[in-house]
Amino acid sequence: MRIAFGAFQHEANSFCPQPTTLASFQHNKLKFGSELLNESRSTATEDAGALTVLCAQPDIEILPLLAAKAGSGAAIQKAAYTELRDDLLQRLQAALPVDGLLLVLHGAMMAEGEDDASGDILARAHAILGPEVPIVATLDLHANATERMARQATALVGYHTAPHIDLYETGQRAAEILVGAVRGQLHPTMALARLPLIVPAENARHTDGPLSGIINRALELERQGAILRGSVFAVQPWLDGSGVGCSVVVVTDNQPEAAREYALEMATTFWQRRADFIPELVPADEAVRRALVGEERTAILCDSADAPSSGSTGDSSTILRALLGADTSQHFVLANVVDAPAAAIACAAGIGQQVSVEIGGTLAPQYFAPVRFSGYVKSLHDGVFRFKGQGMRGVTYRMGRTAVLVHEGIHLVVMEHGVTQWDPELYRSLGLEPNDARVVQVKSPAAFRAAYKDIADEIIIVDAPGAASPKLTALPWQHLERPIYPLDDLAFTPTVI
Ligand SMILES: [Zn+2]
Numbered sequence: 001m002r003i004a005f006g007a008f009q010h011e012a013n014s015f016c017p018q019p020t021t022l023a024s025f026q027h028n029k030l031k032f033g034s035e036l037l038n039e040s041r042s043t044a045t046e047d048a049g050a051l052t053v054l055c056a057q058p059d060i061e062i063l064p065l066l067a068a069k070a071g072s073g074a075a076i077q078k079a080a081y082t083e084l085r086d087d088l089l090q091r092l093q094a095a096l097p098v099d100g101l102l103l104v105l106h107g108a109m110m111a112e113g114e115d116d117a118s119g120d121i122l123a124r125a126h127a128i129l130g131p132e133v134p135i136v137a138t139l140d141l142h143a144n145a146t147e148r149m150a151r152q153a154t155a156l157v158g159y160h161t162a163p164h165i166d167l168y169e170t171g172q173r174a175a176e177i178l179v180g181a182v183r184g185q186l187h188p189t190m191a192l193a194r195l196p197l198i199v200p201a202e203n204a205r206h207t208d209g210p211l212s213g214i215i216n217r218a219l220e221l222e223r224q225g226a227i228l229r230g231s232v233f234a235v236q237p238w239l240d241g242s243g244v245g246c247s248v249v250v251v252t253d254n255q256p257e258a259a260r261e262y263a264l265e266m267a268t269t270f271w272q273r274r275a276d277f278i279p280e281l282v283p284a285d286e287a288v289r290r291a292l293v294g295e296e297r298t299a300i301l302c303d304s305a306d307a308p309s310s311g312s313t314g315d316s317s318t319i320l321r322a323l324l325g326a327d328t329s330q331h332f333v334l335a336n337v338v339d340a341p342a343a344a345i346a347c348a349a350g351i352g353q354q355v356s357v358e359i360g361g362t363l364a365p366q367y368f369a370p371v372r373f374s375g376y377v378k379s380l381h382d383g384v385f386r387f388k389g390q391g392m393r394g395v396t397y398r399m400g401r402t403a404v405l406v407h408e409g410i411h412l413v414v415m416e417h418g419v420t421q422w423d424p425e426l427y428r429s430l431g432l433e434p435n436d437a438r439v440v441q442v443k444s445p446a447a448f449r450a451a452y453k454d455i456a457d458e459i460i461i462v463d464a465p466g467a468a469s470p471k472l473t474a475l476p477w478q479h480l481e482r483p484i485y486p487l488d489d490l491a492f493t494p495t496v497i
Helices: 020-029 035-037 046-055 080-096 117-129 147-152 167-182 212-224 256-272 286-290 316-324 342-350
Strands: 002-012 029-032 061-073 099-103 133-139 154-159 187-192 228-233 247-254 301-302 334-340 356-361 371-383 382-386 397-398 402-407 410-415 439-443 456-463
Touching: 002 046, 002 080, 002 167, 020 029, 020 371, 035 061, 035 286, 046 061, 046 099, 046 167, 061 080, 080 117, 080 133, 099 117, 099 167, 099 456, 117 133, 117 147, 133 167, 147 187, 154 167, 154 228, 154 247, 187 256, 187 456, 212 228, 212 247, 228 256, 286 301, 286 316, 286 456, 316 334, 316 371, 316 410, 316 439, 334 456, 342 356, 342 371, 342 402, 342 410, 356 410, 371 410, 410 439
Parallel strands: 002 061, 002 099, 099 133, 133 154, 301 439, 301 456, 334 410, 334 439
Antiparallel strands: 029 061, 187 247, 228 247, 356 371, 371 402, 382 397, 402 410
């Protein structure tokens, strides 16, 4: 049995001012052909989970295509997208005959001129393989599952978790469904229910809150054997394009009516809970004051609006400004910012030297104004570290040249490149222990809650600007189809495609 395998992941954020280029993939992950198979199978990723299942079956020959991953950011530049997509498709063409295709996608990928890039890739792969060859794709929980994606794939398999801690298991499940379909043991049928709804990420969690009950219903149906997979997609909300919205996808084994029924049921609950996704936000000065008073504990200042994993630039100075305005001399405070010029100045000055630098607003000056920071260079680093928590465990991140600057109790991590901030290893790799801190700034809306579970005594979501602002009604939308909640209040009855 010949199974083609590829990965092409990017999460768009239309409000990010920095373009996503070929270099964005090269910085993150870009592997060709057999290089994919040399990757560590121990990482907590969909790739590792899928390859583990495929490799365990002796009659399966894996045909590796391309693995391109760029994290979150603005729509991919057209030439870069076309080059990577066509490379993947040419490798698929060259691999024929193929019995099945497994694609690791995100589902909220946009390219310039192509709002539904995931659907574009699936459609082109389908055209190459023909109608009889199964295609199964994994998707992030924040996917924008479109009608085209559902029509062009045999099964779409989304995460069950936010914070995302089941990437590996999602890859495993997708591979099992694909192999079952190729062997003729499964006959996947899929139903999609789409909603005119976007939700901020802060309260869209599987652990508690409005999404958890819907995900638990999908898990219950899977345990009962009623469905093969139920995916609840709380779409990445900063997609200023056409055909954007939350959705539910249900895959059954040759039970199309059941797929439709359960998709409709879960989509109806999702719609009914729509108002419960709006988070409570605390102004930055108030958040800092609240974190510093009272008993000794660790408070997380959640700077979700500037989360690089949501497509923001990481160069916000909002919380730093509030920290500098407070008395932190008796506290251990951890903060971070993307600021390549300041990192270069600190590196040139050297460890132990005093520096006075402008911090913030180097990438997104429309959101962030610089603030003056005077302190000493405590340490300098190459910025390479590895996640150790459940989500993306084992994956390497690169902050580039990184300095820790100290002013009173503030230990400010100044990094050259933005990275996903789900894991306290960002700080620990620099010798800074979040468990010992009174205040820890984390730029992530929800995914950090898994690895920070035993550190965070309190989580305060800060009202701050940024490309990943949860204040969706305040963003400068241009292309989003209306009406859509929460921008509009509308009556709606879910239907199934
Ligand atoms: Zn996600």
